[in-house]
Amino acid sequence: MGSLMMLRISGSSSMVTTLGKSVSLVTLRSIIRIGSKVQFSQCKKRRLQHHHHQRSSVLVCRVVATATAAAQGEGTFTVKQKGTTVQGLPPAPSEASLTTVMPYLWSLASSDTTLRWRLAAALVLLVVSKAAGLAGPVLLKQAMDDLAQPPTLNATPALVALILAALSKAVSAGLNEVRYIIFAPLGQATARRVGVQLLDHILRLDLAFHLERQTGALSRILDRAQRSVVNIFRAVVFTFIPTVVELVLVCGLLAQKVSGMVAGIVLVTFTAYVAWTVHITTQAAESRKQVNKLENLATGKAVDALLNYETVVQFNNQKLEVEQYNSLLQGYQHASLASERLSAALNGGQALILALGIAAVMSLAGLQVAQGTMTIGDLVLANGLILQLSGPLQFLGFLYRDLRQSQVDLESLFTILSTQSLLKDGTVALQSTGKGVKLRANNLRFSYTSSREVLLGVSLSAEPGQSIALVGASGSGKSTIVKLLLRLYDPDSGSLFLDDHDLRSLSQESLRNAVAVVPQDTVLFNDTILHNIAYGRPSATQEQVIQAAKQARLHDAVLRMPDGYATRVGERGLKLSGGEKQRVAIARAFLKGPRLLICDEATSALDSGTEVAILRSLKELAAGRTCVFVAHRLSTIKHCDRIMVMDAGVVVEEGTHQELIAKVGIYAHMWTLQESEIQRTAAIKI
Numbered sequence: 296m297g298s299l300m301m302l303r304i305s306g307s308s309s310m311v312t313t314l315g316k317s318v319s320l321v322t323l324r325s326i327i328r329i330g331s332k333v334q335f336s337q338c339k340k341r342r343l344q345h346h347h348h349q350r351s352s353v354l355v356c357r358v359v360a361t362a363t364a365a366a367q368g369e370g371t372f373t374v375k376q377k378g379t380t381v382q383g384l385p386p387a388p389s390e391a392s393l394t395t396v397m398p399y400l401w402s403l404a405s406s407d408t409t410l411r412w413r414l415a416a417a418l419v420l421l422v423v424s425k426a427a428g429l430a431g432p433v434l435l436k437q438a439m440d441d442l443a444q445p446p447t448l449n450a451t452p453a454l455v456a457l458i459l460a461a462l463s464k465a466v467s468a469g470l471n472e473v474r475y476i477i478f479a480p481l482g483q484a485t486a487r488r489v490g491v492q493l494l495d496h497i498l499r500l501d502l503a504f505h506l507e508r509q510t511g512a513l514s515r516i517l518d519r520a521q522r523s524v525v526n527i528f529r530a531v532v533f534t535f536i537p538t539v540v541e542l543v544l545v546c547g548l549l550a551q552k553v554s555g556m557v558a559g560i561v562l563v564t565f566t567a568y569v570a571w572t573v574h575i576t577t578q579a580a581e582s583r584k585q586v587n588k589l590e591n592l593a594t595g596k597a598v599d600a601l602l603n604y605e606t607v608v609q610f611n612n613q614k615l616e617v618e619q620y621n622s623l624l625q626g627y628q629h630a631s632l633a634s635e636r637l638s639a640a641l642n643g644g645q646a647l648i649l650a651l652g653i654a655a656v657m658s659l660a661g662l663q664v665a666q667g668t669m670t671i672g673d674l675v676l677a678n679g680l681i682l683q684l685s686g687p688l689q690f691l692g693f694l695y696r697d698l699r700q701s702q703v704d705l706e707s708l709f710t711i712l713s714t715q716s717l718l719k720d721g722t723v724a725l726q727s728t729g730k731g732v733k734l735r736a737n738n739l740r741f742s743y744t745s746s747r748e749v750l751l752g753v754s755l756s757a758e759p760g761q762s763i764a765l766v767g768a769s770g771s772g773k774s775t776i777v778k779l780l781l782r783l784y785d786p787d788s789g790s791l792f793l794d795d796h797d798l799r800s801l802s803q804e805s806l807r808n809a810v811a812v813v814p815q816d817t818v819l820f821n822d823t824i825l826h827n828i829a830y831g832r833p834s835a836t837q838e839q840v841i842q843a844a845k846q847a848r849l850h851d852a853v854l855r856m857p858d859g860y861a862t863r864v865g866e867r868g869l870k871l872s873g874g875e876k877q878r879v880a881i882a883r884a885f886l887k888g889p890r891l892l893i894c895d896e897a898t899s900a901l902d903s904g905t906e907v908a909i910l911r912s913l914k915e916l917a918a919g920r921t922c923v924f925v926a927h928r929l930s931t932i933k934h935c936d937r938i939m940v941m942d943a944g945v946v947v948e949e950g951t952h953q954e955l956i957a958k959v960g961i962y963a964h965m966w967t968l969q970e971s972e973i974q975r976t977a978a979i980k981i
């Protein structure tokens with residue numbers, strides 16, 4: 296005997312589903328304390344290592360469940376705990392300058408103890424590897440000075456110094472590699488956190504935000520934000536800090552071992568180099584912004600055309616799409632070329648400054664050697680140290696550019712992260728299971744844009760388990776009411792109540808758990824049909840999903856098409872008809888078991904045979920739940936408890952089918968028209 300147990304933990308909130316009943320829990324302890332309903336005991340945590348280096352832990356517990364008198368279960372259950380919990384991000388700064396980005400990234404990286412240790416270890420290794428690198432030229436100078444004193448009695452110290460000088464490079468490089476390995480997870484983990492949080496944030500933003508953005512452009516921002524985080528970390532931890540440390544060490548050594556003058560020239564060269572790099576890169580950043588903008592437009596255009604492939608082909612507009620894409624790409628090319636030219640100026644200038652600096656140091660050192668104020672060893676030391684510094688300096692320019700570009704990319708990230716949803720989430724939890732919900736709407740007024748009001752004072756109500764229908768002319772505001780019910784928008788004035796709670800006071804999660812929508816056009820994910828149905832309740836078992844599919848009259852043969860349950864929609868010729876897609880939507884709703892069912896033109900795109908079959912499924916689904924039907928075909932809603940006839944944003948008639956027919960008003964007129972249409976079609980068929 297067994298009962299279904301699923302526990303999902305993410306962050307601090309938990310959810311346990313037992314015998315079809317969901318209970319929100321804060322920690323595992325409180326699950327154990329529930330006692331009378333569910334008892335977890337002998338819990339053992341087991342860590343699992345998956346491929347792709349993912350780790351998760353699994354809690355295996357002995358569970359005794361006595362949820363209802365009829366169903367009792369006892370047995371050992373596996374409780375899965377997600378290994379990839381994501382903590383919240385620190386608040387994003389309002390703009391992306393170096394002074395705001397660094398503290399932001401620092402707080403991202405330092406919020407995790409392991410990452411903090413990695414960062415500390417990487418910084419220690421950095422100093423040690425730099426010191427090892429600089430030891431090379433110093434040892435070389437030592438050997439030169441020893442060997443330059445004839446006759447050399449004992450050459451051993453000089454030879455040892457030469458060998459150590461050669462080895463120091465290898466030691467420095469080796470330590471560098473270790474630093475990369477220690478650092479890599481830090482950059483990756485931080486980038487992942489940014490990516491996950493950004494997607495989470497975007498998905499929680501309101502519909503208005505999503506309607507204004509192009510999906511392709513959003514996905515690029517998501518992509519670039521993660522790359523930028525890694526780039527900035529790499530640039531700062533591997534290049535800027537090391538170069539500054541190295542510069543200080545080199546100048547100190549030169550001043551002490553060679554001369555203050557040489558150290559001064561190195562400092563001037565470095566300053567000129569950085570000034571040139573910053574000057575050109577600032578211009579390049581502007582140019583890069585333009586490149587990004589045009590690239591986003593071009594990608595967005597291509598994604599749009601691909602997503603709307605069928606429409607493009609139906610209107611024979613391939614040429615138009617390609618031409619528009621081409622002109623956007625041309626703009627992108629011009630902007631990229633300008634960016635490339637700046638890049639060439641940057642590289643040329645940097646090389647020149649460096650060459651002039653080295654020439655100045657070497658000629659000064661050569662002069663001093665000739666005058667006898669400097670040894671050959673000093674000259675070798677100066678040369679070695681400058682070469683040591685020039686390597687990372689060249690890298691510095693490249694990474695500074697990268698850094699500025701990343702800064703530009705992060706600006707888009709911050710803009711999105713600081714965008715707040717227009718809909719403030721409430722705190723009251725609407726009961727998600729149980730009988731139908733009580734629905735009230737008082738005097739709803741709403742406009743999408745300030746220029747036109749779409750709803751001009753709509754009131755409606757439904758008792759638990761009742762069904763209401765919204766009918767009326769196209770554009771009269773029926774779907775808008777549905778959007779308000781789902782709280783995709785808030786009304787400008789008036790209020791909506793579910794179970795006597797104002798919709799604005801409800802948590803959106805609980806609201807959406809209690810409501811299911813069967814839309815006109817069901818969107819399927821590129822996954823198996825089972826997955827698409829399970830989307831209604833991801834924690835459902837395969838048996839429950841198949842049961843829901845049966846309730847929606849989706850035949851097993853369709854589920855298994857073309858060979859087994861594993862085929863993804865769109866793969867190996869698996870494509871569903873309009874009616875089958877509707878059944879998937881209905882199966883989703885069955886699985887969800889909502890308190891409020893909304894059918895927005897659920898059958899209007901179907902032939903009458905399929906419509907009858909789907910209406911039968913819908914009727915079963917609707918039983919006991921509160922339902923809102925939006926329909927053009929009146930035959931589909933004539934049994935509803937209340938029918939609201941809408942026109943230009945107001946309810947013009949309301950009542951039952953019989954009452955409205957008896958009234959001989961708009962509804963009765965629409966009914967007569969549709970009936971005679973049906974008879975005419977039937978006559979044509981005969």
Ligand SMILES: Nc1ncnc2c1ncn2[C@@H]1O[C@H](COP(=O)(O)OP(=O)(O)OP(=O)(O)O)[C@@H](O)[C@H]1O
Nearest residue numbers: 506743744749767768769770771772773774775776
């Ligand atoms: N996102 C939007 N932005 C601006 N106007 C919108 C938006 N969505 C709908 N509208 C407008 O609001 C009005 C009401 O639209 P709604 O979709 O609610 O009508 P409907 O009665 O459901 O129509 P139909 O029966 O054709 O689906 C229409 O004039 C429509 O153009």
